[in-house]
Each structure stands twice: as structure tokens, then as C-alpha cells.
Amino acid sequence: MSEGKPECVETLRAIEAFLDGEVETTVAVRIETHIADCPPCWEKAEFRRHLKLMVSSKCSSDRLPDDLREKLRRLLDDPSSA
Numbered sequence: 001m002s003e004g005k006p007e008c009v010e011t012l013r014a015i016e017a018f019l020d021g022e023v024e025t026t027v028a029v030r031i032e033t034h035i036a037d038c039p040p041c042w043e044k045a046e047f048r049r050h051l052k053l054m055v056s057s058k059c060s061s062d063r064l065p066d067d068l069r070e071k072l073r074r075l076l077d078d079p080s081s082a
Contacts, residue, residue: 007034011041019049
């Protein structure tokens with residue numbers, strides 16, 4: 001599969017909610033199945049998973065400024081906006 005395919009676009013749009021456990025079971029299964037068979041999407045999902053863990057561990061005691069939180073959210077939703 002390729003990142004430009006509709007399945008990839010749909011998967012990457014939902015990846016943040018998926019990683020946060022905020023999607024329905026059927027959507028989670030679809031995403032898991034897709035990333036298992038699509039190395040580019042798997043790499044993006046793993047990067048985002050590790051980024052979330054790193055930010056969580058480094059910033060757990062500090063409140064993230066709202067403007068930085070919003071900028072990170074935009075970058076995670078659309079990496080080309082950087």
C-alpha cells in the first residue's frame with residue numbers, strides 16, 4: 001500500500017484518536033489491520049506513539065502552554081504544515 005491511497009489518508013487522519021484509545025472498536029481494528037500491512041503508516045503511527053510517550057514522560061509535571069499544545073496538535077494532524 002501507499003501513503004497516498006485512501007486507506008492511508010483515512011488511517012493517518014484517525015491515528016491520534018486511535019493512539020489515545022478514542023475510536024470505536026471497529027475503527028481500531030481497521031487501523032490496526034491497515035498499519036500491520038502498510039510499512040509507511042506503521043512508521044508514522046510508531047513515531048507518533050513514541051512522541052506521545054516522550055512528551056508525556058518529559059512534561060508530566062509541567063503544564064504545556066496552550067499555544068505549544070495547539071502547535072503540536074496541528075503538526076501531528078498534518079506534518080506538512082511545519
